[in-house]
Amino acid sequence: EVQLVQSGAEVKKPGESLKISCKGSGYSFSTYWIAWVRQMPGKGLEWMGIIYPGDSDTRYSPSFQGQVTISADKSISTAYLQWSSLKASDTAMYYCARRAGGGGYFDYWGQGTLVTVSS
Amino acid sequence: EIVLTQSPDFQSVTPKEKVTITCRASQSIGSSLHWYQQKPDQSPKLLIKYASQSFSGVPSRFSGSGSGTDFTLTINSLEAEDAATYYCHQSSSLLYTFGQGTKLEIK
Numbered sequence: 001e002v003q004l005v006q007s008g009a010e011v012k013k014p015g016e017s018l019k020i021s022c023k024g025s026g027y028s029f030s031t032y033w034i035a036w037v038r039q040m041p042g043k044g045l046e047w048m049g050i051i052y053p054g055d056s057d058t059r060y061s062p063s064f065q066g067q068v069t070i071s072a073d074k075s076i077s078t079a080y081l082q083w084s085s086l087k088a089s090d091t092a093m094y095y096c097a098r099r100a101g102g103g104g105y106f107d108y109w110g111q112g113t114l115v116t117v118s119s
Numbered sequence: 120e121i122v123l124t125q126s127p128d129f130q131s132v133t134p135k136e137k138v139t140i141t142c143r144a145s146q147s148i149g150s151s152l153h154w155y156q157q158k159p160d161q162s163p164k165l166l167i168k169y170a171s172q173s174f175s176g177v178p179s180r181f182s183g184s185g186s187g188t189d190f191t192l193t194i195n196s197l198e199a200e201d202a203a204t205y206y207c208h209q210s211s212s213l214l215y216t217f218g219q220g221t222k223l224e225i226k
């Protein structure tokens with residue numbers, strides 16, 4: 001069974017750093033792209049970027065380029081999303097999602113990680 | 120960046136009604152358009168891939184159509200459990216984007 005399990009909720013202060021994770025299981029993690037999607041409170045889905053764990057090829061949405069870093073460790077089947085200096089506006093639910101093999105759609109999603117940034 | 124515009128933003132509908140949600144792309148994307156359903160406090164779920172292909176396990180009342188710049192998600196004979204927000208998503212290039220979402224309320 002394919003599963004994406006994300007790390008737990010985080011509460012941080014502005015200026016702090018953070019790295020959240022998404023662990024894949026039940027499939028060959030290295031050979032499927034993993035995307036990150038933001039959902040701010042009461043708002044819609046925003047595509048942030050995507051990584052191919054096999055070679056760490058990464059693409060970012062222009063809106064998020066330079067604001068976050070996406071990485072992966074294929075040896076432990078885990079993708080990451082990190083911030084070096086959080087802002088209150090980073091408060092949101094963050095989802096990881098697997099891009100289907102040979103397709104552009106997201107067939108499996110993680111349960112989401114809620115990040116709250118508040119002083 | 121390809122912009123996807125959904126309409127309507129919100130719709131209040133009665134059970135058994137037929138619902139149509141549209142998604143318009145700012146440039147041609149062929150059939151690289153997918154639909155997701157998100158219920159409150161849940162992760163999104165794939166309904167339709169490549170404009171008209173139903174994803175495994177999705178009820179047959181959900182269907183999709185369109186190509187190029189104009190796409191439609193149709194829900195035949197709406198059920199109470201279909202109360203959710205629906206999003207379109209394009210994968211024409213590796214700079215993906217989502218529509219703003221359409222919230223369906225069941226009367």
